[in-house]
Amino acid sequence: MQRLRDFQADADRGEYCLAAGRGWGIFPPNQFTAARPTRDPTLKIESDTVVTFHYTLRNEAGTELESSRGSEPSVYLHGANNVIRGLESAMAGREKGDVFTASLSPVDAYGLHNPGRVQRVPVKHLAFRGKLAAGKVVQMNTGEGMRPVTVVKAGRHSADVDTNHPLAGQTLEFDIEILDLRAATAEELAHGHAHGPGGHHH
């Protein structure tokens, strides 16, 4: 609690302090709150906004690769690296109801395609259904969890896999519709991801 003489000192400097809503009338009571930059993660997408959105992802040729439409929308915590960087920057500042297309170069999406990233791995490190064959995208167990790789050549005990992300080297177009914005909870901020429908459940 600021003491009265401090208020007086402020007044002497021409400044104004709100003391329980009363003041000396130098400025109208709302002056200071109104002058502060507004920061409301439910109005525009910024850090701490939880965003619910629909998307359709196409490649450069216009072929649809993925879509959330027709099923549950996606939900993410903005500013926490939960989506690829280019998509996150295309989302920043958008509002509920916005519909737009974001075209992302490979660098802003899944990176450039590096032809040197083919390696031979034991088949037991791969998770897949059906038969292992060239061109098939399977999950590889790495030290940092499962990641998608593309089979180049399949053998009985080992396989050559291309560890570039399957969408590396591609320019991608996202058709986005922002359905809802809300402020993240303290728990979501601590975890670095969104909870609830479309988010993490634990």
Ligand code: ZN
């Ligand atoms: Zn969590």
